[in-house]
Amino acid sequence: MRIRIYRGVGTAHLEINPEIAYRLNNVLASLYPMAIPAKFRSRPKSKSKTFKLMERPLPFAVLRLLEAGGVGRNEAGGTWEFSLSYSGKDEGKHALRETERVLESIGGVPSKYGFTFDFNPTAVLNAIRISGCIPDAASFQFYPTPSPVAEAAFEMLGADRPEDIYLEPSAGIGGLAGLLPADRTTCVEISGLRCDVLRARGFQAHKADFIEWAAAQRAGSTRWSKCLMNPPFADGRALAHVREASTLVQAGGRLVAILPASRRGKDLLEGWEGEWSGVFSNEFAGTGVKVAIYAATRL
Structure with a gap:
């Protein structure tokens, strides 16, 4: 709940979270059936989260x-x-x-x-x-992948084959992409400045929010054989990014993601055979986050 005071007119408004308000309205409606319209007794539609970039x-x-x-x-x-x-x-x-x-x-x-x-x-x-x-x-959500974690994730991706094409969502400045063949790697990065870095390093870089970019790509025919990623962690975005990326990997393809250690041991993708690395602690500069690497093959 929140109280908003209007000093000029001497009034105060009590604001209640919509998730609570419709429940309270149902209680009131049980006492006064004609007083509360039906639209105020229905659960509000959840709004998609937006993340402000600064x-x-x-x-x-x-x-x-x-x-x-x-x-x-x-x-x-x-x-x-x-x-x-x-x-x-x-x-x-x-x-x-x-x-x-x-x-x-x-x-x-x-x-x-x-x-x-x-x-x-x-x-x-x-x-x-x-x-x-x-x-x-x-x-x-730019936290460059430390070398020990990047190299461990790369190892779990498997041996490179001439026909492999790679996808690197949320590529940053190429901490992971730098381990991949530049001419066969597609990078997606939301920051225009970091896209400039990626292009200067020889990568094909798309400036886009990966969730939106992946949705557009599903309409096309291109599917990647391998995906290596360190997705954003805040507000549950890591799992959402992994699931979006999985839709762009071809049958028999491989996806490797660096994820919060709290996800370790869980089966994240239906129709995939997955495995987990051990836990990496205190590897990311300026954070105390613990991570684990999830590697899965599409069946």
Whole structure:
């Protein structure tokens, strides 16, 4: 229940959750049958959940550091280097650390002179400079897959065959997709900025909410032989994403998903033969989440 007070007119409204209100109306109707219309005694239709995606504005000091830095090609290593230009006076240590986090969030790896990328990050950095924002990690459910978990999931996917085509829902910046053959992998990612990263790394990336994208794909004929995924966990989305992904896997195909450990041991997909890994604890930076890997073959 919630009380909303209107101070200007001196009234207060008592609001009751619709799931409770229709039950209370049924109680009242048993006492006063003619007082409560039938439409107020019926269970309300459940509304589909929507999840607000938010961008996080960056401080001007961080944007100045990103603007001042330079991108160069390391011909010997086949990588790209972003060098930070830092005076230590105007920006401050906090701005420097925030800039480092931004570079890490788009795939940069700290190096001696700055950050190393396995792709040319120029276009992605320009997009950040222009918008002044990066996707908020919590609302976008972006928690990059740690290497030990990613490699264990990849192992459970099975040996690669030339005819295999791969699907990676909620691909992020390619923590899992990077283990797959880029020319045979379809990535789906809701963040436009991270789609730019995926494309720069050589992947076919679709900017879309995976649930909506999967519904559209079911009307087509394409079915993937293998699916590797780390779906969003919040609000029960993990199981919903797994079930949607399963509809896009061909008969005899394989699906491997990183899921909350609370799901471990459960049979999640009807008509599939599944197995579980052990539990991984404290692998995801900044969270205490425990996960387990679910691997299943479509019968």
